[in-house]
Amino acid sequence: MSAAKFSDINLYELLGIDFEAEQAEIRKAYRKKALECHPDKNPDNPKASELFHELSKALEILTDTSARAAYDKVLKAKKAAELRNKQLDSKRQKLKSDLEQRERDALHKLYSAQPYPTVQKTDEEVLQDQIERLRREGSKLLEEEQRLMREQLLRTVTENQRAQAASSFNSAAHRMKIKWKAEKKDANNGGYTQEILKNFLKKYGELVALVMSKKPGRALVEFKNLEAAEMALAYEKGLLENPLQLEWVTPPAQKAAKTLSNSLDYEDLVMRKLRQAEERKRLIAQMQAEDEADG
Numbered sequence: 001m002s003a004a005k006f007s008d009i010n011l012y013e014l015l016g017i018d019f020e021a022e023q024a025e026i027r028k029a030y031r032k033k034a035l036e037c038h039p040d041k042n043p044d045n046p047k048a049s050e051l052f053h054e055l056s057k058a059l060e061i062l063t064d065t066s067a068r069a070a071y072d073k074v075l076k077a078k079k080a081a082e083l084r085n086k087q088l089d090s091k092r093q094k095l096k097s098d099l100e101q102r103e104r105d106a107l108h109k110l111y112s113a114q115p116y117p118t119v120q121k122t123d124e125e126v127l128q129d130q131i132e133r134l135r136r137e138g139s140k141l142l143e144e145e146q147r148l149m150r151e152q153l154l155r156t157v158t159e160n161q162r163a164q165a166a167s168s169f170n171s172a173a174h175r176m177k178i179k180w181k182a183e184k185k186d187a188n189n190g191g192y193t194q195e196i197l198k199n200f201l202k203k204y205g206e207l208v209a210l211v212m213s214k215k216p217g218r219a220l221v222e223f224k225n226l227e228a229a230e231m232a233l234a235y236e237k238g239l240l241e242n243p244l245q246l247e248w249v250t251p252p253a254q255k256a257a258k259t260l261s262n263s264l265d266y267e268d269l270v271m272r273k274l275r276q277a278e279e280r281k282r283l284i285a286q287m288q289a290e291d292e293a294d295g
Contacts, residue, residue: 011058030059067130179245182217204228
């Protein structure tokens, strides 16, 4: 994008900000506009890439003190010229244009006759120099904003994938059976009651149903969404002295499971696992304390 093109674009209007906007306002406006027109979100819009590029350059220029000053000078000169032109009729505009051209020709002739002419740069040329400097130096602020934007887009895609997986998940069609060791005449049912099982499972997500079997050491559970069911299946072990075994009665379609797996990043899984391990320790300690109190 050249300085000539910048002189035809109001970068403040492009970002939807005031002329006196501070850097924080500029960055906020950039994020909002750039996310809306990001090429990845608008694959069918051929102009999205160009607009995204214009917004990026606007951020670079308006957050750099020298470049912004050069741009503001060009913008003010343009506005002043537009105002003057509105006040002139067509004939006077023609006379003005001819006069300016004669002045430029005279200056060119004068400088051409000197062995080492010193030519004052125009405002547009100064702006072009600033743009070239930004290109050479690179903008760390722009890089940071675009990194944050990529993360935001990734989160949006991930959330959409999770929502899509959840909306297509039929809990009644994909129950889980839970098994643990328990003798037929064990009054404690191997240490598990419906409430104890519920406390272990509910931290993964909302339960639709939890049914204890008449047979010791057995239960059925339905989770409201696939993510919660997958997490419980992968990580829940129950009591350390009598672990739980969870498995699908009817596994969900492979495609749905794969979509969920791809949408959960590794760091998210690790953090959840750590939180669940701490929660499990707390519940076990609480239940042990209750048992001692009852004893």
